[in-house]
Amino acid sequence: MQNSFTEENYLKIIHALSGRDGLEVSTNALAESTSTRAASVTDMLRKLAEKGLIHYKKYQGVRLTESGEKVAINVIRKHRLWEVFLVEKLGFGWDEVHDIAEELEHIPSDHLVERLDSFLGHPRFDPHGDPIPDAKGNLTEPDYLILTDVEIGEKVRMMGVLDHAPSFLQHLDRAGITLGCILEIKEINEYDKSASVQIEDKQTLFISLEVSKNLLVQRR
Amino acid sequence: MQNSFTEENYLKIIHALSGRDGLEVSTNALAESTSTRAASVTDMLRKLAEKGLIHYKKYQGVRLTESGEKVAINVIRKHRLWEVFLVEKLGFGWDEVHDIAEELEHIPSDHLVERLDSFLGHPRFDPHGDPIPDAKGNLTEPDYLILTDVEIGEKVRMMGVLDHAPSFLQHLDRAGITLGCILEIKEINEYDKSASVQIEDKQTLFISLEVSKNLLVQRR
DNA sequence: AAAAAAATTTAGACCAACCTAAAAATTGAT
DNA sequence: ATCAATTTTTAGGTTGGTCTAAATTTTTTT
Numbered sequence: 001m002q003n004s005f006t007e008e009n010y011l012k013i014i015h016a017l018s019g020r021d022g023l024e025v026s027t028n029a030l031a032e033s034t035s036t037r038a039a040s041v042t043d044m045l046r047k048l049a050e051k052g053l054i055h056y057k058k059y060q061g062v063r064l065t066e067s068g069e070k071v072a073i074n075v076i077r078k079h080r081l082w083e084v085f086l087v088e089k090l091g092f093g094w095d096e097v098h099d100i101a102e103e104l105e106h107i108p109s110d111h112l113v114e115r116l117d118s119f120l121g122h123p124r125f126d127p128h129g130d131p132i133p134d135a136k137g138n139l140t141e142p143d144y145l146i147l148t149d150v151e152i153g154e155k156v157r158m159m160g161v162l163d164h165a166p167s168f169l170q171h172l173d174r175a176g177i178t179l180g181c182i183l184e185i186k187e188i189n190e191y192d193k194s195a196s197v198q199i200e201d202k203q204t205l206f207i208s209l210e211v212s213k214n215l216l217v218q219r220r
Numbered sequence: 221m222q223n224s225f226t227e228e229n230y231l232k233i234i235h236a237l238s239g240r241d242g243l244e245v246s247t248n249a250l251a252e253s254t255s256t257r258a259a260s261v262t263d264m265l266r267k268l269a270e271k272g273l274i275h276y277k278k279y280q281g282v283r284l285t286e287s288g289e290k291v292a293i294n295v296i297r298k299h300r301l302w303e304v305f306l307v308e309k310l311g312f313g314w315d316e317v318h319d320i321a322e323e324l325e326h327i328p329s330d331h332l333v334e335r336l337d338s339f340l341g342h343p344r345f346d347p348h349g350d351p352i353p354d355a356k357g358n359l360t361e362p363d364y365l366i367l368t369d370v371e372i373g374e375k376v377r378m379m380g381v382l383d384h385a386p387s388f389l390q391h392l393d394r395a396g397i398t399l400g401c402i403l404e405i406k407e408i409n410e411y412d413k414s415a416s417v418q419i420e421d422k423q424t425l426f427i428s429l430e431v432s433k434n435l436l437v438q439r440r
Numbered sequence: 441a442a443a444a445a446a447a448t449t450t451a452g453a454c455c456a457a458c459c460t461a462a463a464a465a466t467t468g469a470t
Numbered sequence: 471a472t473c474a475a476t477t478t479t480t481a482g483g484t485t486g487g488t489c490t491a492a493a494t495t496t497t498t499t500t
Contacts, residue, residue: 026447036487042449043486043487043488090339091335107327111316115310246477246478248478259459261478
């Protein structure tokens with residue numbers, strides 16, 4: 001039996017919300033993330049449980065089963081591969097691709113995904129730095145730091161973002177902060193916790209705490 | 221207001237069935253083509269008429285309005301561009317791409333279509349020889365001949381197919397008949413109307429009437 | 441530990457897209 | 471021109487995914 005567009009979205013969102021430890025996700029959190037009401041979520045959870053895609057006991061929250069996990073990771077794989085396509089091949093900006101990939105991720109065809117993967121040269125990361133699961137469903141989250149955890153004087157490489165909102169990504173574009181660039185923390189402003197950061201040994205600029213919280217980096 | 225996947229399919233099929241003269245399409249023909257029942261078609265026709273996408277009077281068949289035509293042609297444009305992508309970039313065979321393109325054609329984003337079109341180098345024809353409408357919605361059907369209309373001794377170029385069934389396309393592959401190849405009609409067999417055809421000045425083979433009826437060619 | 445608050449589920453309804461069965465309109469044959 | 475066959479529409483029902491309002495369970499506060 002095939003999973004619908006909607007079912008795939010629920011599974012993807014449950015995966016995202018349960019984090020790497022696979023903890024329970026609440027009905028309300030799902031209602032928030034799916035932009036539906038809690039009652040609708042309950043209906044869907046009953047259906048997903050019947051299909052063996054989630055572990056669900058009333059009032060107890062929800063976890064993916066192994067087979068649900070597989071479906072979710074496949075959707076994530078497709079989403080991220082299509083994002084690479086849109087940016088690398090079609091020339092979209094990293095701030096423009098999320099909604100389109102959200103549609104493309106539900107196109108069903110294993111054959112298509114594998115050919116797309118080859119065509120793109122088996123990329124390991126999408127344009128936002130998120131890791132792309134392999135064809136077998138292995139998804140290894142690299143353990144990046146958040147910029148707020150970096151000490152003054154350290155040099156780090158920009159590896160990804162936590163927020164994918166176009167406005168945030170456009171802000172980074174304007175600041176010249178791109179994936180892979182080198183950042184050095186010069187100082188932390190006591191007053192508002194903003195950081196003075198030198199980018200690529202060139203200009204220094206202030207990064208607000210809000211922005212720092214959403215930047216993933218790696219020590220070097 | 222956005223058109224649904226299903227609505228787009230109805231419009232596309234009405235376009236195909238009404239031919240270049242835009243004649244009336246019957247409810248039964250649509251039921252056949254959409255693999256639904258006539259009653260379901262009637263429901264949908266009422267809806268499409270309310271949206272101003274078709275001209276519909278009870279018992280009188282149906283025609284696209286100008287705005288319906290625009291939607292249909294846009295779907296066709298997307299379908300054919302995606303087919304080019306699948307064959308030219310991903311390496312699919314022309315017999316494998318129809319069903320996948322059937323899904324991709326409903327991805328909504330004008331921006332995406334135009335970038336895809338550029339990426340592919342503004343192709344004029346899809347892998348089956350069907351013309352690709354331009355961004356403004358101009359679709360000009362070249363007036364090809366059907367192979368059955370070609371006289372003995374004539375040389376023609378293979379330009380397209382009427383049937384897109386995988387089994388038919390695979391048959392052409394096995395016979396070495398590809399888009400653009402040169403065919404010379406050597407003789408017509410009286411008994412079964414099959415044709416002896418020489419391909420690219422090389423081997424000669426028999427083409428059944430059934431096959432001939434589905435081959436589009438051009439005199440040269 | 442009881443009461444209040446919050447989260448979740450149930451009950452009953454709606455819309456899109458489909459169905460079957462029956463009724464109505466059109467077409468075609470004599 | 472009438473009657474039979476065919477086509478099309480109407481009536482009423484189903485399923486997937488959503489909703490609101492009310493009921494229930496869990497959690498938090500006092």
